[in-house]
Amino acid sequence: MKIAILPGDGIGPEIMAEAVRVLRALDLPGMELHDGLVGAAAWRVHGHPLPPETLALMHACDALLFGAVGDPACDGLERHLRPEQAVLGMRKELGLFANLRPAKVFPGLEAQSSLRPEVAGAIDLMIVRELNGDVYFGEKGMRETADGQREGYDIMSYSESEVRRIAHAAFRTAQGRSGRLCSVDKANVLETSQLWRDVMIEVAAEYPDVTLEHMYVDNAAMQLVRAPGKFDTIVTGNLFGDILSDQASMCVGSIGLLASASLGAEQTAYGTKGAYEPIHGSAPDIAGKGLANPVAMILSAAMMLRHSFGLEAEAARIEAAVASALNAGALGADLGGTMGTVAIGDAVLAAL
Numbered sequence: 258m259k260i261a262i263l264p265g266d267g268i269g270p271e272i273m274a275e276a277v278r279v280l281r282a283l284d285l286p287g288m289e290l291h292d293g294l295v296g297a298a299a300w301r302v303h304g305h306p307l308p309p310e311t312l313a314l315m316h317a318c319d320a321l322l323f324g325a326v327g328d329p330a331c332d333g334l335e336r337h338l339r340p341e342q343a344v345l346g347m348r349k350e351l352g353l354f355a356n357l358r359p360a361k362v363f364p365g366l367e368a369q370s371s372l373r374p375e376v377a378g379a380i381d382l383m384i385v386r387e388l389n390g391d392v393y394f395g396e397k398g399m400r401e402t403a404d405g406q407r408e409g410y411d412i413m414s415y416s417e418s419e420v421r422r423i424a425h426a427a428f429r430t431a432q433g434r435s436g437r438l439c440s441v442d443k444a445n446v447l448e449t450s451q452l453w454r455d456v457m458i459e460v461a462a463e464y465p466d467v468t469l470e471h472m473y474v475d476n477a478a479m480q481l482v483r484a485p486g487k488f489d490t491i492v493t494g495n496l497f498g499d500i501l502s503d504q505a506s507m508c509v510g511s512i513g514l515l516a517s518a519s520l521g522a523e524q525t526a527y528g529t530k531g532a533y534e535p536i537h538g539s540a541p542d543i544a545g546k547g548l549a550n551p552v553a554m555i556l557s558a559a560m561m562l563r564h565s566f567g568l569e570a571e572a573a574r575i576e577a578a579v580a581s582a583l584n585a586g587a588l589g590a591d592l593g594g595t596m597g598t599v600a601i602g603d604a605v606l607a608a609l
């Protein structure tokens with residue numbers, strides 16, 4: 258059970274330290290943790306955000322715990338050297354095309370949501386975000402128009418096979434939940450989305466026990482704050498899924514609460530290889546202050562135990578400890594409390 262520990266930048270190291278404490282407390286036989294550098298932290302040492310040393314570690318491990326990357330000091334670098342290329346590169350290099358982002362309100366935290374408590378209380382949804390395609394990975398560049406203006410461009414595209422494989426992942430996810438799948442696209446405007454919708458409908462024929470509906474992304478953004486409890490499983494593209502999941506986090510209460518699993522086709526001796534990371538970024542505005550909520554990172558470790566190592570009981574144990582600690586008031590500033598990163602980690606450990 259080899260796990261790559263990739264804290265990254267900003268609050269990444271602070272929240273990773275808490276997740277590692279929780280993992281170590283479980284005392285799992287055969288668990289090995291291997292540290293690696295990603296993002297600006299790697300660029301400062303090796304001159305690249307995803308250096309060969311880290312890539313080799315990623316390939317050698319059964320699962321990866323990833324903190325966050327991003328550093329304002331690097332915003333002026335050429336794009337291929339920016340910290341964010343580490344997370345994009347990891348997902349592409351390992352073929353991690355299915356990003357599962359669960360959003361569920363924790364008992365006792367309904368009032369921390371940006372929504373009314375009775376609306377927030379009904380949230381229990383899963384966003385299945387495609388992670389290897391879309392406008393994030395299309396050809397991009399800067400060119401000059403005929404009248405001498407600068408013009409930036411990013412090509413949005415999806416191939417049929419890319420949509421088909423995420424469709425199967427989403428239908429299977431919906432089967433394991435309530436059997437309702439909502440595919441979010443912009444098929445009224447985008448050809449990419451029309452293909453997405455057509456393939457979703459084709460794949461639906463193989464899952465007669467799942468009810469498929471379609472929703473345009475602008476409406477989905479609205480419905481997510483109007484009646485989020487009506488969603489069960491959402492499947493969407495890379496860009497829309499990125500945006501909708503940040504929005505879902507505030508419906509739950511804080512972006513510091515939402516974990517994710519990024520899975521591909523590769524199987525190890527233990528289960529599906531995957532990378533596990535909070536949905537948030539490196540939060541430079543609070544980095545180094547001990548204020549970051551480590552819950553999303555800790556819950557990402559739980560998702561790792563479930564998906565990559567088949568350790569369901571241990572995953573559930575972490576999730577129960579987090580729910581109990583939050584319910585008992587282990588809240589940071591993001592949730593209206595006063596606790597810092599380490600104190601929240603202590604509370605989770607005490608509840609384990």
Ligand SMILES: NC(=O)C1=CN([C@@H]2O[C@H](COP(=O)(O)OP(=O)(O)OC[C@H]3O[C@@H](n4cnc5c(N)ncnc54)[C@H](O)[C@@H]3O)[C@@H](O)[C@H]2O)C=CC1
Pocket residue numbers: 268272324325326327328329341344512513514534536537538539540541542543548549550551553591
């Ligand atoms: N997977 C990754 O590594 C990601 C990296 N980024 C990068 O992170 C950097 C910052 O991006 P932002 O747009 O500011 O997004 P962000 O998610 O880092 O922060 C947005 C806001 O949420 C707060 N926040 C985030 N995580 C928190 C936590 N655990 N506890 C308490 N508050 C938390 C931050 O303080 C900030 O006010 C950029 O360089 C961006 O490119 C952004 C998203 C994902």
Ligand SMILES: CC(C)CC(=O)C(=O)O
Pocket residue numbers: 341344345393499536537
């Ligand atoms: C650097 C971004 C593509 C990462 C992000 O915002 C995300 O995956 O949620």
Ligand SMILES: [Mg+2]
Pocket residue numbers: 499500503536537
């Ligand atoms: Mg994001």
